[in-house]
Amino acid sequence: MANAKVEVAVQVAQRWILARLRNHRFxxxxxxxxxxxxxxxxxxxxxxxxxxxxxxxxxxxxxxxNLQALSAEPYVFARWKRARVAPDYHVEVDNSWYSVPLALxxxxxxxxxxxxxxxxxxxxxRVASHLRTPGxxxxxxxxxxxxxxxxxxxxxxxxxxxxQAAKTGPAVAAFCEMVMADRPHPEQGFRTCLGVLALVKTxxxxxxxxxxxxxxxxxxxTVASIRSILKTGLDRAFLEGAAEASPLQHxxxxxxGYYHFERTKxxxxxxxxxxxxxxxxxxxxxxxxxxxxxxxxxxxFEERLGLLVDREAAERDGKKLxxxxxFAALRQDNSRFRRSYSAIKVACICADATRGRGLxxxxxxxxxxxxxxxxxxx
Numbered sequence: 001m002a003n004a005k006v007e008v009a010v011q012v013a014q015r016w017i018l019a020r021l022r023n024h025r026f027x028x029x030x031x032x033x034x035x036x037x038x039x040x041x042x043x044x045x046x047x048x049x050x051x052x053x054x055x056x057x058x059x060x061x062x063x064x065x066n067l068q069a070l071s072a073e074p075y076v077f078a079r080w081k082r083a084r085v086a087p088d089y090h091v092e093v094d095n096s097w098y099s100v101p102l103a104l105x106x107x108x109x110x111x112x113x114x115x116x117x118x119x120x121x122x123x124x125x126r127v128a129s130h131l132r133t134p135g136x137x138x139x140x141x142x143x144x145x146x147x148x149x150x151x152x153x154x155x156x157x158x159x160x161x162x163x164q165a166a167k168t169g170p171a172v173a174a175f176c177e178m179v180m181a182d183r184p185h186p187e188q189g190f191r192t193c194l195g196v197l198a199l200v201k202t203x204x205x206x207x208x209x210x211x212x213x214x215x216x217x218x219x220x221x222t223v224a225s226i227r228s229i230l231k232t233g234l235d236r237a238f239l240e241g242a243a244e245a246s247p248l249q250h251x252x253x254x255x256x257g258y259y260h261f262e263r264t265k266x267x268x269x270x271x272x273x274x275x276x277x278x279x280x281x282x283x284x285x286x287x288x289x290x291x292x293x294x295x296x297x298x299x300x301f302e303e304r305l306g307l308l309v310d311r312e313a314a315e316r317d318g319k320k321l322x323x324x325x326x327f328a329a330l331r332q333d334n335s336r337f338r339r340s341y342s343a344i345k346v347a348c349i350c351a352d353a354t355r356g357r358g359l360x361x362x363x364x365x366x367x368x369x370x371x372x373x374x375x376x377x378x
Contacts, residue, residue: 016043078114085109089145093118095136099145100128158186161193168200169209171216171238179221195223203230211235282312 017039026032044056083091085104090097110121120128130140166173176193180186199208211229275284286308290296
C-alpha cells in the first residue's frame with residue numbers, strides 16, 4: 001500500500017512539474033531550480049478533492065507540531081557484520097583482530113565499525129569497544145579480556161626473560177638471546193624461552209644449561225631440540241667436570257671429520273627427501289649430482305635451476321612414453337625383437353638411398369638390407 005502511494009506521488013510530480021517544463025529551455029541549474037520551486041509551491045497549495053485541504057495545510061496541522069530538532073552531533077556512518085569469536089578470544093575486522101571477553105569464545109557477535117571505533121555486541125548488548133587501529137595484521141587486546149595465564153605472559157619483557165634465563169645458567173641465557181634475535185620481534189620467541197625454562201623442573205638447571213650449550217653448537221632453536229638432547233643424554237659431555245675420553249684410533253674408524261659438512265650441504269638431505277615426497281624425482285637426482293660435483297660451482301643460479309628443470313622435464317617425458325608403450329596393447333612385446341633399433345634404422349637408410357636417388361652404395365646384398373626392416377619373431 002505504501003509503495004502505491006509513493007508511485008502516485010511520483011506520477012503527480014511528473015504531471016504538474018516535469019510535463020509543464022518539457023518545452024522550456026534553461027541555461028543554468030539555478031534557473032531550473034527557480035522554475036521547479038514555483039511549480040512545486042503551486043502543487044502544494046492546490047486543494048485535494050479527497051481531503052478538502054492542500055498538502056501545505058496538512059503539513060502545517062499534522063507534521064509540523066510533531067517535528068523534533070536535529071541532533072547536535074553529525075551522523076556517523078557505520079558498517080555492521082556478524083563474526084564468530086576465535087579460540088584466541090579475538091574477532092577479525094578489516095584484517096585486524098580485536099579482543100572480546102573470554103567467555104564469548106566460539107559465539108556469534110555483531111560488530112559495528114565506524115571511522116574511529118570498533119564496537120562488539122552480543123545479543124544486543126555491547127561487550128567490547130576498541131579504538132580502531134589504522135594498520136593491518138595487528139592485534140588490539142584489552143587486558144581484562146585475557147585469561148590469567150595470558151596476563152602473566154603479557155607481563156614478560158625481553159630483559160626480564162634474559163634475567164630469568166641467566167638464573168638457570170649462562171648457556172640458557174645465551175640460547176634465549178639467540179632465539180629472540182632470530183625472530184622478527186623478540187616477543188615471538190618468548191614461548192620457546194619459557195618452554196626451555198620449564199625443562200628445569202624435570203632435568204634440573206645443570207643439565208638444561210649443558211643442553212643449551214650443546215644446542216648452540218648445532219644451532220638448535222626449538223624446545224624440541226633441547227628436549228631431545230636431554231632425553232638422549234647428549235648434554236652430559238658439556239657438564240662441568242666430565243672427563244673427555246680420548247678418541248679411539250683405528251684404521252677402520254673414519255673420525256668426526258668424515259661427517260663434517262657445510263651447513264648448506266647438510267640441508268640438502270631434507271630438501272632431497274622433500275623433493276622425492278613431492279614426486280620431483282628428476283630434480284632430486286639432478287640436485288644430488290650438482291651437490292656431489294664441483295663442476296657446477298661456476299654456473300649461475302639461473303643456469304643450475306635450468307638444469308634441474310630440464311632434468312625433471314626429460315624424466316617426465318620418459319615416464320609418459322613408457323606409460324604409453326605399456327598401455328598400447330601390442331601383440332608382441334618389443335623386447336622379443338631380434339633386431340635392434342640401430343639395425344632397423346640402418347636398413348631404413350639403405351632402402352631409402354637405393355630407391356630413386358641414384359646413389360651407388362657398396363652393399364653387396366640389397367635384399368639383405370630390406371630383410372633387416374622386417375623383424376623376425378621368436
